[in-house]
Amino acid sequence: MKYIATTDEKEIGIEIVDEHHVRIGDRLIAVDFVALSDQPLYSLIVDGKSYEAYIYPEEGGWQVLLMGRLYHVHVEDEREKRLRAAAGSKVAETGEFHLKAPMPGLVVSVPVSEGQSVEKGDVLVILESMKMQNELKSPRAGTVSRIRVKPGDSVEQRQTLLSVV
Amino acid sequence: MKYIATTDEKEIGIEIVDEHHVRIGDRLIAVDFVALSDQPLYSLIVDGKSYEAYIYPEEGGWQVLLMGRLYHVHVEDEREKRLRAAAGSKVAETGEFHLKAPMPGLVVSVPVSEGQSVEKGDVLVILESMKMQNELKSPRAGTVSRIRVKPGDSVEQRQTLLSVV
Amino acid sequence: MFNKVLIANRGEIAVRILRACRELGLETVAVYSEADRQALHVRYADEAYLLGPAPSRESYLRGDKIIEIAKKCGAGAIHPGYGFLAEREDFAEACAEAGIVFIGPKPSAIAAMGDKAVARATVAKSGVPVVPGTEDVGDLSDEELLALAPKIGFPLLIKATAGGGGKGMREVRSLEEMPTLLQSARREAEAAFGDGNVYLEKLIEGARHIEIQILADQHGNVIHLGERECSLQRRHQKLIEESPSPFIGTDEDLRQRMGEVAVRAAQAVEYVNAGTIEFLVDKDKNFYFLEMNTRLQVEHPVTEMVTGIDIVKEQIRIARGRQLSYTQEDVSFKGHAIECRINAEDPFNNFMPSTGRITHSVLPTGPGVRVDTSVYPGFEITPYYDPLIAKLIVWGETRGQAILRMRRALEEYRIVGIRTNIPFHQMMMDSTRFIAGQYDTRFVEERFDIEKAEGGSDEAPQIAAIMATLAAHQQTQRAAHVVRRAERDTSNWKWLGRWERLQR
């Protein structure tokens, strides 16, 4: 199976030849890849080098925490890539963004109001958890819509707090 | 539910009153009993005292490893006890004993032969595992029957090696 | 003389104190909230009593209930740890009234040092240099503070008078932004300490935060155990501490002078038990009294590693009325120790707290490595308490050796189920400025960028790509075998969860 992995905006073609070999370009590489203790923790021995990483799925790809650095890797197989090419566009950058509580906590303040324009990086909600006040920021510019919480509310993890359109 | 627990040949009547109380004699005791990390490892807080033990099922009861000591506890409910009393006998001491390999290993020697009489404590099989030679002894007197292994055999854990009748 | 000690705390420090008691042959009593039934301090203690629901105010801050439990179970002493009730004079007072030994200073010393404004005034009187700020005693209103601020000059700091650990602290660059910041500082202080009172202090730029550990017995003996360098902070929270300070280095004269001043500050309030005098040290090696922490510090282990003195055991001995086991001449320093605070927070997502169940963990061990922790596989990290889950402490013959050892320990440490700041510490150990010892209290915020940290390997992105591809491939392959096509439209997350369950 052939895959295209994209990280740091670089594309690498990786072909899974069999359980113990991958091909990159015309290099056939011996790999030994195992999950440790049934955890999202993996050991890879590649060409004799021993690596270990946490691998977590994330929206649109994978997070790989390797040697203290976090890499975001987008992986798609050739069929997916062809389909996407045929559709003629990258995944749209627009669409609604739902701000979800990253952890359970107490809403301290909501310094925006519905209909307000925000820039990327603007604070949308301040949430207290573990005795710390955490600023939840907008990942992009847009307009605030549907604020579902108010100061004093206790929220659960992943509860939607508001949206940016 | 009322139980009779027997350890060190002493019987204790223990009534489970509800999730957080037991009664021993006429003493009502507050208990808080939880399994830790989904393991056979338990924390018990009883009358404010905090204890922790490994609890393993064994033939005819439970092994409790508590504060570095191993206790064998036989537990039966009142109905079981009545039934046993009605049957009028303790669990029979006789019957066939099957010597099973306590771990995978290599049979080094079988110093007994079929039909031979053995005493409690006599060596039946020498098994090598973890670079150590381990003597497997007879738990009671009897006659050796059905030897199923010979020196040089590799055996799996719990494989039956021979029997004593 | 007490033989049973109640530990009025949770987390790693409760475990640390339990160990000291046990090693002294004392019986131990834990208290716990509903969220902590399975916590290590409850498991390790001889006795354990429920305080109440998870929030601190209903559990670990319930001094009345704690004293009641101590009386009922016959505990002759209470160790408060740090945080919670550790610096509450009313609690220390209540212990005394109940006939229970409070393992710490007298209420009067807590009061004198606990109100940071009073403390500054007190030590200044005995000739200890202080940072310019609001010298006045008493609760100042917002109006008073706003009036005083221009006299001190900007930038300045708002600090909680009951404070510690950066809680309720705000930096102010101008008078305009000050009212808002006052409000949020008071709110945070109120939440953390039950006291919203604040004071002002001039911000010394490029300052190092260096503190001196002292020990004082009931017989008038006071000694110091040298310094700890605590300048590596983020949002006024210490992250890495070391002893000795690379800034003081071989300047034995400065070390000695700071030690002596620290002893004098402690004597100014007739201090007894373990305490810490925090100083700000500017580029020219002028040092200013900042505050005294009248309790055991989070970072006490680095001092233990270089002096060989068990500070917690010494605290207990002092509380039992013994003379100090050491004179100032007995105290010697060997090698170098570093502590990294391991927090449940995601360094790649603005250090957001991370909660959840720890599903797996492998601790770094071996020579020169100490881990003080209270978590284990299966334990749930809740949002109710602070995010410190472990302290990783290493000792080396030299600072260089200690850094190398810390690097290998961080690399070995595995925790699955929550995110931690271990990668942050790894980057710090690779940072040339940290290695050179050239950092001040603003280093992390002003000069450090986690996205552009030094020391990453060139091949790593490709390895990450290969690993992600293999993981994606495995997922696809296994999913194809076990899940019917009809179920294919569930989300990735659910898929992985199901696949993992099948793996068990």
Added chain:
Amino acid sequence: MFNKVLIANRGEIAVRILRACRELGLETVAVYSEADRQALHVRYADEAYLLGPAPSRESYLRGDKIIEIAKKCGAGAIHPGYGFLAEREDFAEACAEAGIVFIGPKPSAIAAMGDKAVARATVAKSGVPVVPGTEDVGDLSDEELLALAPKIGFPLLIKATAGGGGKGMREVRSLEEMPTLLQSARREAEAAFGDGNVYLEKLIEGARHIEIQILADQHGNVIHLGERECSLQRRHQKLIEESPSPFIGTDEDLRQRMGEVAVRAAQAVEYVNAGTIEFLVDKDKNFYFLEMNTRLQVEHPVTEMVTGIDIVKEQIRIARGRQLSYTQEDVSFKGHAIECRINAEDPFNNFMPSTGRITHSVLPTGPGVRVDTSVYPGFEITPYYDPLIAKLIVWGETRGQAILRMRRALEEYRIVGIRTNIPFHQMMMDSTRFIAGQYDTRFVEERFDIEKAEGGSDEAPQIAAIMATLAAHQQTQRAAHVVRRAERDTSNWKWLGRWERLQR
């Protein structure tokens, strides 16, 4: 000068050596058998190469393959650890021929000390006292040994000339039982070392086993790092070691004399690198050379804890041609250290080895505690290698403090999935004879009964009864809810398994 080290070993010692290399900034290469793909030494190394199937002969004893890997990957040195190839002169020789540094003594020294019979003869010549026995050099046949035995006198010991760790050792009380015991000793020696040769030694009754750690560089400097008391053994396997020896205690003269004799024994074979001289010490403090271990010992950490010297790092420095970092005068001793060997074996079932998957573990941590281990939750303990899974080492200011600390560390240690000898160690730490330091090499077998150990608590049987009852009740209740009546006749074991799965 080498910058990459191949570690020709597995388990805790491979991890220990990896750590030292990493902390010296050296690259590391692991080798592993098919059973060890997920072992910690493979995970922690920079590089890892498969040797072959699980049995040692096909993997860790494949010196040829290991040297080939070292050459291929550019490792300039090989550290053999202990066991496996550590004391094989042919392997050390082969390394030299391949141009690879063997981190250990010269082949000639291994040969001289490796054949225990030759060793005795060699050191005796330099005036070192030896235990009476078969002094002759060379392989002796059963007939020759049987003829010599009565001259030495019974009881005596059969020992493997290539031996160590009690393997191939048998105690002989009479000539009649000797032929059988010779056979089994040779068989075990052949299996363990690939060499069935044995020799005889008089059995000194009531003896203590005390050894001296030495370090020697390539420039003729030899120093000793004091003694280790290793008398606590079972079936000639060391179980607990400490430094200093409570038997030597404050007898500095004896300590000094043993140290000097040890240095002389090392010099007799022009020894280089770390080594250990084992002595038997009788009740009257006469001491006899027993053998020299020409390698790192399992129990080296206790010496590291009291001297502050990292023996493995020093081994590597020596192999790099450096002078020793310490003179004899630099070596000083502080406090007391104890090591408990944690084995995968069931102390309540005749110390039978225990294999299986470790499903959960909580390590003891905190001040003064060091754990050297290679296992973690999820790791499988296989029957292929020796049962040592961890070494628990503690340091205390005094022996009493160290024992108290070891007690609390043992109590904290949790391992689920296999049985361990931790309860044995707990009982030992409670034993009055151990506490008094009054034990010899026969103590465990002759005077210790696990069923009648001291120190158990009175209330424990009742608590055990309550816990078993609650567990039984829970099982019944849950089973009643989830399993249909028709399935009720499955065994307890299966029931619990099913119930546990449902719990996840």
